[in-house]
Each structure stands twice: as structure tokens, then as C-alpha cells.
Amino acid sequence: EQANIGVVGLAAMGASLSRNLAHHGNTVAVYNRHYSRTEALIAEHGSEGAFIPAKTVEEFVSSLAKPRTAIIMVKAGAPTDAVINELADAMEPGDIIVDGGNAYFEDTIRREKDIRARGLHFVGCGISGGEEGALKGPSMMPGGTDESWKTLGPILKSIAAVAEGEPCVTHIGTDGAGHFVKMVHNGIEYADMQVIAESYDLLRRGLGMEPSEIAEVFAEWNKGDLNSYLIEITAEVLGHKDAKTGKPFVDIVVDQAGMKGTGTWTVQTALSLGTPVTGIGEAVFARGLSSEAALRDEAASKGLEGPDPEGAFAEALKDDESRKAFIEDVRQALYASKIVAYAQGFNEIEKGAKQYGWDIDLGAVARIWRGGCIIRAKFLNRISDAYDSSETFGSLLFDPFFKDAVAKAQTSWRRVVSKAAEAGVPVPMFSSSLAYYDGLRSKRLPAALIQGQRDLFGAHTYFRVDESGAFHTLWAEPGQKEIEQG
Ligand code: NDP
Numbered sequence: 001e002q003a004n005i006g007v008v009g010l011a012a013m014g015a016s017l018s019r020n021l022a023h024h025g026n027t028v029a030v031y032n033r034h035y036s037r038t039e040a041l042i043a044e045h046g047s048e049g050a051f052i053p054a055k056t057v058e059e060f061v062s063s064l065a066k067p068r069t070a071i072i073m074v075k076a077g078a079p080t081d082a083v084i085n086e087l088a089d090a091m092e093p094g095d096i097i098v099d100g101g102n103a104y105f106e107d108t109i110r111r112e113k114d115i116r117a118r119g120l121h122f123v124g125c126g127i128s129g130g131e132e133g134a135l136k137g138p139s140m141m142p143g144g145t146d147e148s149w150k151t152l153g154p155i156l157k158s159i160a161a162v163a164e165g166e167p168c169v170t171h172i173g174t175d176g177a178g179h180f181v182k183m184v185h186n187g188i189e190y191a192d193m194q195v196i197a198e199s200y201d202l203l204r205r206g207l208g209m210e211p212s213e214i215a216e217v218f219a220e221w222n223k224g225d226l227n228s229y230l231i232e233i234t235a236e237v238l239g240h241k242d243a244k245t246g247k248p249f250v251d252i253v254v255d256q257a258g259m260k261g262t263g264t265w266t267v268q269t270a271l272s273l274g275t276p277v278t279g280i281g282e283a284v285f286a287r288g289l290s291s292e293a294a295l296r297d298e299a300a301s302k303g304l305e306g307p308d309p310e311g312a313f314a315e316a317l318k319d320d321e322s323r324k325a326f327i328e329d330v331r332q333a334l335y336a337s338k339i340v341a342y343a344q345g346f347n348e349i350e351k352g353a354k355q356y357g358w359d360i361d362l363g364a365v366a367r368i369w370r371g372g373c374i375i376r377a378k379f380l381n382r383i384s385d386a387y388d389s390s391e392t393f394g395s396l397l398f399d400p401f402f403k404d405a406v407a408k409a410q411t412s413w414r415r416v417v418s419k420a421a422e423a424g425v426p427v428p429m430f431s432s433s434l435a436y437y438d439g440l441r442s443k444r445l446p447a448a449l450i451q452g453q454r455d456l457f458g459a460h461t462y463f464r465v466d467e468s469g470a471f472h473t474l475w476a477e478p479g480q481k482e483i484e485q486g
Pocket of ligand 1: 010079130
């Protein structure tokens, strides 16, 4: 018997994915550089389905039915390149190599070109949901050719998470499109986590609530518009007590957030595309600041001056009703900032699609994020509805549902941002998202002044509101005559 799919790289992700494939009726060829991992997988899980273990790449390739299809789950970077080449050497034209790792989309574009030149298909496939997702149903974002999707589609659909009856996988677009969308997914994940953290901080420092009380607030929020995996696990983390000390778990963890780079890629890419992703940017920078341990220690020793936080929250702390009202304000601020972050993330996908020539269905992207991945949420149904309707042009914020939600939230949102500023509690995402929203809806922006400055110091020219053509003012000359630059 031959395998209809193969997996190379049997560490946490590859082993889980292989088992998931086997659980769903696929015959799975498995190969790992060190055979010990392959043996361990077969010894522990071989009875769960049909596996064909291979000791060499050649053995692995010859155990695959044509068109041979292999998913690579090895360390990103040079190891991935090495494995791709080994496979391509052993395979034949028409075969399909899938990279399921977290590759940078530009690398995927390059690899796809190389492999296509050799007559094979290369599919960069973003896989979200970590080890558990890989085992029980991930959300998957494959790129590559339409032809490769014909073979790969049914296999991926067999193992994907299911949200409202639909598998959380769709063919995103050609070459690097899948890894691009996975990258933005991770950026949005950063933003979503940061708005939640800012909300927690305000309730903790502002209202002086205990983590266990805040856990209840999040559990309550999880029943409404904010219902999502991230809100759910936030309640769980905040409710957790450290076994050693009995203290709230959040209080015994060092407050320096780590990152592996996909958030940074999202922001770097947005900068080169010229599309503002302020929410994701603030989220990445906030993690950066948290990890500047020496700088923060020095700031503490220098005693940088701040306001009296008590004063700012006096009103909110007055009585139970005022506390409840402030908690609701924070919920609204979270919701509005989250909408802005998603709107910006989807704009980055749109810009990327235009730049790289991908035909990406944004509604379908929102649908495959409803299950299996970290940002899974009910809210994504609204986003897919918005993109499926013809009314959403340019920004999610123009969609009637989201326009209305932000309109309802904005007074609370503004109150929260001003209270936080008064109290000296940093809310970079709440405040920058609000600034983006206000910038977007402003009829006139001070960019006109910036154009004037640019023209004065660099003769960069400007456009007039009342005439077409580019103009330059002769600033240094008497009379400061304006000349048309053609
Ligand atoms: P690791 O990233 O830790 O990679 C370990 C695997 O890579 C092992 O199978 C190892 O083989 C193999 N490997 C390393 N170097 C080479 C090489 N030069 N040649 C051949 N094989 C090599 O494994 P994970 O399972 O954590 O992740 C796999 C991929 O999935 C990564 O790209 C990761 O970014 C991505 N990913 C991970 C997620 C996660 O939650 N962990 C989520 C989504 C994607 P050996 O056993 O012989 O050393």
C-alpha cells in the first residue's frame, strides 16, 4: 500500500499533524532526520491509523502515491531549505512539496519559484493552533497553484478544525499568499492580546480589583460580543493561583513578554507596504518595552514623575454603580480597539494582495479563522459577513455593523483613554487605535502643514485643493512666488 500524504519532521508539530492525518483515514508516510523520533511516533501512536515509517528520504518518497505530496514540519530557515532540496531531488515533476512551518512569505515566494522551475509544486502553508491544533484540527492557510490545491485541498480539509460546519482551510492564493496571511494572523493575535492586557491593567491598577475578580469580569465578557478563545483563556490565567505560594499566578510571573518574530514581520511588511497597522505595531512595541529590563530598572531608580492615579479614578471608585460603569467603559474600549486592529490587519492583507498579485477572498480568510487558531472568535462571522457584502469598501470600519458598534463604544472609549492618561496607566493600543479612528474620519488632516514644511526645506512640491498639478513655492525669494512643477 502507498501513502496519500507524507510528513517530514516529527517534532511536536509534525508528529501531531501526522496523527491527525492518520485519524482521518489518510495513509501517512513519516520521515525524520533522526530515525529515533519516527520510531517513537510509531511505538506510541502507530495503532491510531495507517503509518508508513521511512528510514531515508528515498524510502519516504517511494512510499508515496502519485502525485506525491509531502508536508515539511522542520525548523524554519536553513533546515527547511535543506529538506525542500532533498525532497525535490528525490521527487518527480507534478509532485507537491508543502512547507507547513512558519516561513517568512518572501522566502516562500523564492522557494516556490525555484521549485516550480524544477517542474514540481511548492505550497507554503500557514498552520495555526500550535501542537494541540495540529493534533485536533488547525486553521490552515495554503498558498501555491490551483493544481496543487486539487490534490492537497481534500487532504487538508480532512484534518482542519471545523467552524459552523465548514473546514477552517481555504486556498488563499498563489506562492507566498498563505504564509503572508498567516503572518498577519499572528500580528492580529499580538494586538488582541495587548488590548486584553491593557483592559486587565486598568481594572487592576485603576479599580484596584484582584486578579480573581477580574477573571470573573472576563468570564462574563466572554458571554457577549467579545466571546473568543483569547478572552476565555484570559479568565483562566487570571483565576489561576500559583501552587507554590498561593499567590495569583500573574503576580509571580516576570512581566517581560517574549516574541518569536511574526509580529515584527507583520509590522515591517506593513511599513514597506505603507499601510498603518498601529494596533499591531503598538502591541509589538509594548512587548519590546516590557522586555527592556535594564532600562525599566533605571527608570524606577530615577523616579520618573507621574500623576496621582487615585485622583483620576476617584469617580469610578465612588460606589458600586460607578465601578460597574467603568468596567463597561473598558469593555467598550476593548471592543472598539479590537475592531480597529482587525480592520488594519485586513487592510494589510488587501495591500499585500495588490502588491504581490494575489486574489485573496477576505471573507473566506475571516471564516477559516473562526476555528482552530488562537484568534478564533464569534466576531469573525461579522467580519466575513462584512467582506461578503458589497458595502464594505476600503475598511471594516465602514461596514454598517462595525460602524454602529464603534459609534456606540466611542464615548466610553474616549473616557477610558483620558482616564488612563490622567492616571498614568499606559494604554498604547487603546489610545493609538482611537487616534487612527479619529484620523480616518477627519475631513482635514494636518498633513497639509507637513506638505508645506516638505516643500519649504526640500522643494518636494504639493498639490492644491483647487487646481490640478504639482506646485512649489519659492520660499526664499521675495514675494514667495508659486510655480507649477508640471
Ligand atoms: P522545531 O521547530 O523544533 O524543529 C524540529 C524538527 O526539525 C525536528 O524534526 C528536527 O529533526 C528537524 N530538523 C532540524 N534541523 C534539521 C535539518 N537541518 N535537517 C532536517 N531536519 C531538521 O519543531 P516544531 O514541531 O516545534 O515546529 C516545526 C515547524 O512548525 C517550525 O517551522 C515552526 O515554526 C512551525 N510551527 C510551530 C508551531 C508551534 O506551536 N510549535 C505552530 C505553528 C508552526 P531531528 O529530530 O532529526 O533533530
